[in-house]
Amino acid sequence: MKPTNWTSTALALLLAIATTAATAQVKIGVIASSTGPTAIVGIPQKNTVALLPKKIGDFTVEYIVLDDASDPTQTVMNAKKLLAENIDALIGPSGSPNAVGVLPFMAETGTPMLAPVGTTAVVLPMDDKKRWVFKTTQNDALISDALIAHMRKHGVKTIGFIGFNDPYGENWYKVFSEQAQKAGIRIVASERYLRSDGSVVGQVAKLMAAKPDAVLVAAAGGPTVLPHTTLVDAGYKGQIYQTHGAAAPNFLSSGGKKVEGAVLAASLMLVLPEVPDSVPSKAVAQNYVAAYEKMYGAKPATFGANVYDAGLLLQRAIPEAAKRGKPGTPEFRAALRDALESTRELVGTQGVYNMTPADHSGFDDRGRVLIVVKDGNWRMIKE
Numbered sequence: 001m002k003p004t005n006w007t008s009t010a011l012a013l014l015l016a017i018a019t020t021a022a023t024a025q026v027k028i029g030v031i032a033s034s035t036g037p038t039a040i041v042g043i044p045q046k047n048t049v050a051l052l053p054k055k056i057g058d059f060t061v062e063y064i065v066l067d068d069a070s071d072p073t074q075t076v077m078n079a080k081k082l083l084a085e086n087i088d089a090l091i092g093p094s095g096s097p098n099a100v101g102v103l104p105f106m107a108e109t110g111t112p113m114l115a116p117v118g119t120t121a122v123v124l125p126m127d128d129k130k131r132w133v134f135k136t137t138q139n140d141a142l143i144s145d146a147l148i149a150h151m152r153k154h155g156v157k158t159i160g161f162i163g164f165n166d167p168y169g170e171n172w173y174k175v176f177s178e179q180a181q182k183a184g185i186r187i188v189a190s191e192r193y194l195r196s197d198g199s200v201v202g203q204v205a206k207l208m209a210a211k212p213d214a215v216l217v218a219a220a221g222g223p224t225v226l227p228h229t230t231l232v233d234a235g236y237k238g239q240i241y242q243t244h245g246a247a248a249p250n251f252l253s254s255g256g257k258k259v260e261g262a263v264l265a266a267s268l269m270l271v272l273p274e275v276p277d278s279v280p281s282k283a284v285a286q287n288y289v290a291a292y293e294k295m296y297g298a299k300p301a302t303f304g305a306n307v308y309d310a311g312l313l314l315q316r317a318i319p320e321a322a323k324r325g326k327p328g329t330p331e332f333r334a335a336l337r338d339a340l341e342s343t344r345e346l347v348g349t350q351g352v353y354n355m356t357p358a359d360h361s362g363f364d365d366r367g368r369v370l371i372v373v374k375d376g377n378w379r380m381i382k383e
Helices: 005-023 039-051 072-084 096-109 140-153 167-182 201-210 222-233 249-259 268-274 281-296 302-321 330-341
Strands: 025-032 059-067 089-091 113-115 133-135 158-164 186-193 214-218 239-242 263-266 369-374 377-380
Touching (some): 025 072, 039 059, 039 281, 039 302, 059 072, 059 302, 089 302, 096 113, 096 167, 140 167, 140 369, 158 167, 186 201, 201 222, 222 249, 249 369, 268 281, 268 302, 268 377, 281 302
Parallel strands (some): 089 113, 239 263
Antiparallel strands (some): 263 369, 369 377
16 A cells, blocks of 8 residues: 555654754864873873764764864864854863963853863853853862862971963962961962973072972973972972872873972872772773773873863763753753753762852862872872
């Protein structure tokens, strides 16, 4: 029996609907500094995109990856290009000043941004623009609190500070100086340098002249090594602290014996073998490391894990957002923002996420451990 025209039309309509559902696509833009001074951060982030979910719920996911060459101006150009392609969310960029630069454009278009950067300035203090940004690294205050606890335990009374002359360094100084004052630790010297600087001899001379008990380097990626080794070469004998921005294999390989004894607070991913199996993030981090090693033949830096966690956040949020709108629409993007903000107890590689309207990082103490460099490797400090 031949189908009637009505039946044929109905079948064709059902087939079209099924095909549309099967091929419905979410577009995610990614901006990574895979070249330039921030490449040590950006390369593992770019590489990690290949490990992100290609299908979430009923949707396929397309990742559009662009390199900004570590240049904030190029970051803005890339962001505008991606927004013109109607992306549903942005992962990136790699650098703190780059993220601060694109924030207004993401807010203007109502597009969620998952920022794998160090500076808390992209999410705090919360306002109408920053409500579109979610941060997949620990807030500076969480890391600073752990470092100050270590300083107090080891009798540090005075400290020298040297950090980037950009939002990363400035926010670190703001957060750390406030916490240090409350802890009775006095900052006796404060210096800045550029990510592209080849020497900090002048800044280190001023730090040495102040004779601090310890020095904190507030930087990220490859440039974390320069002040550290320069201090050692100048004969500094006090404790040198680093932020979670130093949590990369390059810090160990470039610094060599000169970074022995460095103390930082960072992700448990650096010391996974020493982390108890009861810690929720351990298994997630192990899975990420194994997948990265299988694909690239090397261990990833924690910077890559920040992008992996962005994928986990989207994996949970996209199905919720789809209840209120279709990908590619303002309604979907707004719903995606709301769904990300509603994230509760999501276990990632770095810790456990609990977002709130006031906190778009969402980490607690489960998102950090104290670490020391010993015999050329990361070792957990158990105090």
